[in-house]
Amino acid sequence: MKKRTVGSFFSGVGGIDLGFENTGLFEIVYANEIDKYPAITYESNFNLKVDVRDIKDVKGKEIPNFDIMVGGFPCQSFSLAGYRQGFDDEKGRGTLFFEMVRILKEKRKLNKQPGVVFFENVKNLVSHDNGNTFRVILEELNDLGYKVQQQVLNACEYGNIPQNRERIYIVGFLNDLEYEKFHFPLPILMETKLSDVIDFKHKQDSKYYYTSENCKFFNELENNMKTSHTIYQWRRIYVRENKSKVCPTLTANMGTGGHNVPLIRCNTGIRKLTPRECFNLQGFPKTFKLPKDLSNTRLYKQAGNSVVVSVIEKIAFCIAKALSI
Structure with missing residues (x-):
């Protein structure tokens, strides 16, 4: 054919x-x-x-x-x-x-x-x-x-x-x-869970984590992000939980930080998604290659x-x- x-x-x-x-x-x-x-x-x-x-x-x-x-x-x-x-x-x-x-x-x-x-x-x-x-x-x-x-x-x-x-x-x-x-x-029917495309268990590179040292609103995140296996967002002045158990719409500026970036509380702390997890959430297979010589900011945008x-x-x-x- x-x-x-x-x-x-x-x-x-x-x-x-x-x-x-x-x-x-x-x-x-x-x-x-x-x-x-x-x-x-x-x-x-x-x-x-x-x-x-x-x-x-x-x-x-x-x-x-x-x-x-x-x-x-x-x-x-x-x-x-x-x-x-x-x-x-x-x-x-x-x-x-x-x-x-x-x-x-x-x-x-x-x-x-x-x-x-x-x-x-x-x-x-x-x-x-x-x-x-x-x-x-x-x-x-x-x-x-x-x-x-x-x-x-x-x-x-x-x-x-x-x-x-x-x-x-x-x-x-x-x-x-x-x-x-x-x-x-x-x-x-949606059968894929957030945990199928996001790693809530294993430690990722430290650059993905929010801490009191690198985030001025970390205390608000710490106090309001109570559960794993869901997505949160910092909405300028408050923390929003996406209770629908899905990720909000991914945007091109996720690598820049700031508000509306999807955040998770996992076993290893509070962090943003990795570029690979963002590609997973766009339905790309795990075999899809992300060039190592491209910055994370470019990969988030892509x-x-x-x-x-x-x-x-x-x-x-x-x-x-x-x-x-």
Whole structure:
């Protein structure tokens, strides 16, 4: 059976790509990521050289043809954690969606337009600017001939991963029948526990621990973090326990300290999560390589900017079913 080919944009460390490849039905033939550091992590885990050019410099005729375009186009502009500038973001991140549209148009002129598109973003993309941002995205895709479905899925409900991470997933098809056959996955029981992805028992490097010497609010942590096997956060002036037994949404700034960083009380003290534990909470396998020459701050950022692999894999299987692979 011939695998369907995938072109990946804003690839990061390859979370979307890994989800598609895990099905055994898709092959990544092109990946673009402007940040050289996640590209290093990507190339440590995939047999593919990453194109690290700015997407604005990438021409459709220069890159391989592919059946499916995938991309988690930068979400800072649309994130609740950001300023929500959307397409007016002065750094141009919001406009990067239109660079993917440009490449699709260039492929269409070559009669090589991919039959499927798949995008991931923060859930409030739908409500940004009273819905105008999302309306423009849908209009652009419709103008290219794609019929689109979208749904917000939470990792703890659809990925068997104990993280409260809601993201919108957008899938478009050129073929009407394939569009009609596609359905998003159904929710599943979450069987993975925090203790399956976080080591509450064993001593970690001292740099991960909070103490009275390195943390000015340590006494509040000590007095309020009573139990193990759950996640806490310092919320500027108080300690919050996540009683749902899942991790709050991982962010790109977890390596910088400060408020909202997930914290645990384990057998060896109070500490933040390790980069490996953050990748575990994104559904990456324990075999996924984290380059030793990259700083923890960069690895935290890479984990926080990534996707939940198991959710992607389930959607990829649904796409495969619609394509009758």
